[in-house]
Amino acid sequence: MRTVIVDALLVATVASEAMCVLGVLAGATVYDRLHYAGATTSVPPFLVFVAILLRQPHPYTNPVWNALFVAVTLFLLNGALTHAIARVIRQREAGDVEL
Amino acid sequence: MNVFLWASFALVALEIPLLLFAARAPRFDALVAVEAAGGIWALALMLLSQGFHRSAYTVLALVASVLVFAGSIVFVRFLEKELDP
Numbered sequence A: 001m002r003t004v005i006v007d008a009l010l011v012a013t014v015a016s017e018a019m020c021v022l023g024v025l026a027g028a029t030v031y032d033r034l035h036y037a038g039a040t041t042s043v044p045p046f047l048v049f050v051a052i053l054l055r056q057p058h059p060y061t062n063p064v065w066n067a068l069f070v071a072v073t074l075f076l077l078n079g080a081l082t083h084a085i086a087r088v089i090r091q092r093e094a095g096d097v098e099l
Numbered sequence B: 001m002n003v004f005l006w007a008s009f010a011l012v013a014l015e016i017p018l019l020l021f022a023a024r025a026p027r028f029d030a031l032v033a034v035e036a037a038g039g040i041w042a043l044a045l046m047l048l049s050q051g052f053h054r055s056a057y058t059v060l061a062l063v064a065s066v067l068v069f070a071g072s073i074v075f076v077r078f079l080e081k082e083l084d085p
Helices: A002-026 A030-039 A044-055 A062-094 B003-024 B027-051 B055-080
Strands: none
Touching: A002 A030, A002 A044, A002 B003, A002 B027, A030 A062, A030 B027, A044 A062, A044 B027, A062 B027, A062 B055, B003 B027, B027 B055
């Protein structure tokens, strides 16, 4: 049963990343692309974390902790990066970041 | 070949269109593509270490997840004033 869940999680990871890549490539504006680029590190890292957690015989192992750190780091830092990029684009387009 | 390796190869394959797009697009669009590619690359490294049963290599993904942010923020800084979009 665990094997099936791990397979499903990894398929969901690849499918969601593929959708995000399509969104980045086919986005109409840079803000649309930014939306999909931010989504690449929202859910999929946590799917990978759960898949690795289920694969390990014991939950408190090195790969599990590293996978958790990677998931949280990507989630937080990529969000900040997305915000920084959007801010710079807005500043270059409109001369100001105020709405 | 196990499922982790298949998934990691699929993620590495997804890098190709992103990098091709980044090479040809305007700078802001390219930066967005590089951001997406960096996150996917860190996940691919994590899956590769699991697929090859080398748990010590998960540190690579750990370092990559931080350096992707650091590398991209340098471009953000330059695009803020110095470089034309």
